[in-house]
Amino acid sequence: MSGLNITIEFGGGAELLFGNKKKQEVILPAKEGEWTLKDLIFWMKDNLLQERPELFIQDDSVRPGILVLVNDADWELMDTVKYVLEAKDKIVFISTLHGG
Amino acid sequence: MCSVGDDNLEEKTSKYMEPVPKFKLDDNKCNKCRASTPCIVLRGKDAYCQACFLSGTTHKFKAFLGKHRFVYPNDKVLVYHTEGHPSTSLLHFLRSGLDLSTPKKLRFEPIVIYIEDKIDLSSEERSDAAEFIRKQVEEYKFPLHYISLCDCVKKNNKVAECLVDDISKLSIGDNDKENLNQVLNSKANTTNKRDILKIYKKTILIEAAKHLGCKVVFTPELGIDIASQLLTNVSLGRGIHLALDVGICDNRDEDVKIVRPLRHFEIKELAMYNHFNRLEVVAKKEKLENIYSSVQSLMKNFVGGLQNNFPATITTIVRTGDKLAMEKSLEDNPRCVLCRGPQENRNEELTSAESTSFSHWVSTRSPQYSMTPVERYEKSLESFSVAGDSPYCFACERLSHDLVVS
Ligand SMILES: [Zn+2]
Ligand SMILES: [Zn+2]
Numbered sequence: 001m002s003g004l005n006i007t008i009e010f011g012g013g014a015e016l017l018f019g020n021k022k023k024q025e026v027i028l029p030a031k032e033g034e035w036t037l038k039d040l041i042f043w044m045k046d047n048l049l050q051e052r053p054e055l056f057i058q059d060d061s062v063r064p065g066i067l068v069l070v071n072d073a074d075w076e077l078m079d080t081v082k083y084v085l086e087a088k089d090k091i092v093f094i095s096t097l098h099g100g
Numbered sequence: 101m102c103s104v105g106d107d108n109l110e111e112k113t114s115k116y117m118e119p120v121p122k123f124k125l126d127d128n129k130c131n132k133c134r135a136s137t138p139c140i141v142l143r144g145k146d147a148y149c150q151a152c153f154l155s156g157t158t159h160k161f162k163a164f165l166g167k168h169r170f171v172y173p174n175d176k177v178l179v180y181h182t183e184g185h186p187s188t189s190l191l192h193f194l195r196s197g198l199d200l201s202t203p204k205k206l207r208f209e210p211i212v213i214y215i216e217d218k219i220d221l222s223s224e225e226r227s228d229a230a231e232f233i234r235k236q237v238e239e240y241k242f243p244l245h246y247i248s249l250c251d252c253v254k255k256n257n258k259v260a261e262c263l264v265d266d267i268s269k270l271s272i273g274d275n276d277k278e279n280l281n282q283v284l285n286s287k288a289n290t291t292n293k294r295d296i297l298k299i300y301k302k303t304i305l306i307e308a309a310k311h312l313g314c315k316v317v318f319t320p321e322l323g324i325d326i327a328s329q330l331l332t333n334v335s336l337g338r339g340i341h342l343a344l345d346v347g348i349c350d351n352r353d354e355d356v357k358i359v360r361p362l363r364h365f366e367i368k369e370l371a372m373y374n375h376f377n378r379l380e381v382v383a384k385k386e387k388l389e390n391i392y393s394s395v396q397s398l399m400k401n402f403v404g405g406l407q408n409n410f411p412a413t414i415t416t417i418v419r420t421g422d423k424l425a426m427e428k429s430l431e432d433n434p435r436c437v438l439c440r441g442p443q444e445n446r447n448e449e450l451t452s453a454e455s456t457s458f459s460h461w462v463s464t465r466s467p468q469y470s471m472t473p474v475e476r477y478e479k480s481l482e483s484f485s486v487a488g489d490s491p492y493c494f495a496c497e498r499l500s501h502d503l504v505v506s
Binding site for chain 1: 137138139140141144147150184185367368371372374375376381383384404408
């Protein structure tokens with residue numbers, strides 16, 4: 001079985017955590033069972049993240065203040081971390097953390 | 101036995117408010133048009149399709165301006181621009197409103213100002229940030245002025261002298277942080293430093309507006325910023341200026357009004373608005389701050405928690421701020437020389453703050469034993485009220501000890 005081909009995009013400053021690249025095409029390695037968004041987040045932590053994990057991850061999800069979109073729809077509509085990825089999905093991470 | 105707070109209630113759940121439950125979509129239809137597939141969930145419960153969401157967002161902005169009528173046709177409006185989503189949305193709201201060809205078109209003239217205050221970053225990062233801002237504002241075709249916070253503080257707040265309209269004239273120096281710290285007492289705590297810099301920035305906005313012929317300033321605070329400012333104000337003894345600091349309009353200056361047109365927005369709305377409109381947002385380099393380092397960050401963290409778990413509470417705080425008005429009797433009081441808000445009423449009776457400073461003052465004077473104790477008291481009180489005529493309001497009086505120059 002071949003890997004899962006998806007696109008990851010960053011905005012609002014989330015790209016600063018990932019080597020300042022706004023868009024990356026990635027192939028997730030084939031694994032047993034499905035790839036959920038939670039699996040993706042942890043795979044990104046191990047393979048793409050260039051800053052401290054606590055800037056991206058909190059508990060079993062992304063840090064509050066980072067919005068996630070699946071194919072341009074709010075991930076809250078998709079059961080968030082439990083969403084099962086499909087080939088050619090576009091996942092967007094937008095940081096909303098703003099200073100005061 | 102006292103029964104207050106006894107929690108032997110059958111319904112344990114009613115004791116605390118429940119965080120918003122995880123969103124569950126009933127029928128996969130937009131709340132508004134009931135036809136399209138939703139793409140965003142707001143306040144953890146309302147789902148909208150892209151078209152309804154975008155038109156609702158624009159409408160909310162224009163409804164705010166229409167309802168309050170701060171701006172008249174051909175007025176110049178100073179727009180305080182900075183990094184992050186809210187500022188970008190604000191520029192886009194304005195540009196698209198001005199470009200309309202319907203009667204709902206906006207008819208004023210925005211002028212953008214960027215206050216360079218990133219003293220925690222390297223000179224190179226700061227220049228880059230300013231350059232990003234320059235490019236961004238150019239795309240929206242608004243005139244842009246720059247000012248260095250540090251420069252301005254060094255030159256004793258002579259704003260007109262420090263405003264530049266060419267980025268190459270914006271002063272960014274390696275020693276800005278030290279220079280800025282020099283005007284503050286080295287022992288000043290983070291809370292007071294932040295409070296002082298916030299007041300300086302507000303002064304810059306008011307003076308720059310006057311210099312550029314603007315009667316109104318738009319600032320990009322969101323509901324969550326208003327809520328944490330409200331709680332911060334109360335904690336720092338700025339209760340009397342609440343209506344000015346968190347209300348719809350800050351009119352402490354006679355000629356220039358500061359208006360917060362994004363006060364009814366939450367960050368998610370604007371971040372998604374920017375995303376769906378494919379707007380480039382200037383990212384803010386973030387430093388992780390210790391939430392216990394200042395009252396402001398503590399409040400921000402607290403309010404941020406409310407936003408995530410109990411979003412309705414933020415709305416309640418902001419709507420409360422909307423209704424606050426300053427006490428009428430304060431209007432003609434002398435102005436505080438630092439924050440320019442009206443000073444507190446001076447009563448015949450000493451307030452608790454005045455009593456504290458009276459006892460400090462009286463105990464540092466040598467008593468005159470030729471008088472009776474009652475005479476001594478009356479004489480002291482009389483000369484105290486002369487000496488006690490502070491040029492500051494209650495909160496700034498406390499801050500003034502941290503200012504090296506004033
Ligand atoms: Zn709709
Ligand atoms: Zn004051």
